Amino acid sequence: MESRHLSVVIAAPAREVYDFARRPENLTAWAAGLASGVTRDGDDLVTESPMGTVRVRFAAENDLGVLDHTVTLPDGTEVLNPLRVVPHPHGAEVLFTVRRLGMTDVEFDRDCAAVQRDLETLKRLMET
Template sequence: MESRHVSRVIRAPFSEVYDFVADPMNLPRWAAGLARTEVTRRGDALVADSPMGEVVVRFVSRNDFGVVDHDVTLPSGETVNNPLRVLAHPDGAEVLFTVRQLGMTDEEFARDCRLVAKDLDRLAALLEA
């Protein structure tokens, strides 16, 4: 299994970037691969309509370290851990997402990495506006 780190520097203060990324209600605005429509709460779970179907998302608790890791339970019942970090950067903040191959072909993995890069570009456009 291969992992690839996809990142994007965002010219906005670290705290603003972290606050936006750590709020799951913002997912439909920037994370097209995870949430196509509004995220809803069902008890302590977050439910999103994704390109894969309905998924359940659980985020790590808010913290001072910029960690926004989250588990996504797919319609199949499989749970995938997604490491996501917001790092302080001299130009603002850097958002770093680790993409893991997990049973994908090389072509699917490359496509997934491109889609994550597009999501991060969309995030930057929102926060730099």
């Protein structure tokens, strides 16, 4: 099992980044993997993704910057995505762990590149 830790440093306070990133109405602005339109269903968010309809459940709001979330894929597979916003000397660092989970090298590299683009989009949004 291979994991890759991707990160970006954002020139904004960690709490502001955390608060922005966890709001459902902001997800489609920076998380392309969640494609379009997020609706709430109890504690879950439901959205259309490139894979079809997925359910997303974030960790409860906390003071530690933990934005871990479980994505339930259309086939019922659940994938835990570790995501953190931590204080950094220049603002905040956002760290996302991508797990290989049976992907080919090409698929894994493509998934990592997509996550890195999302992190860069979040950075642009927060620094504008």
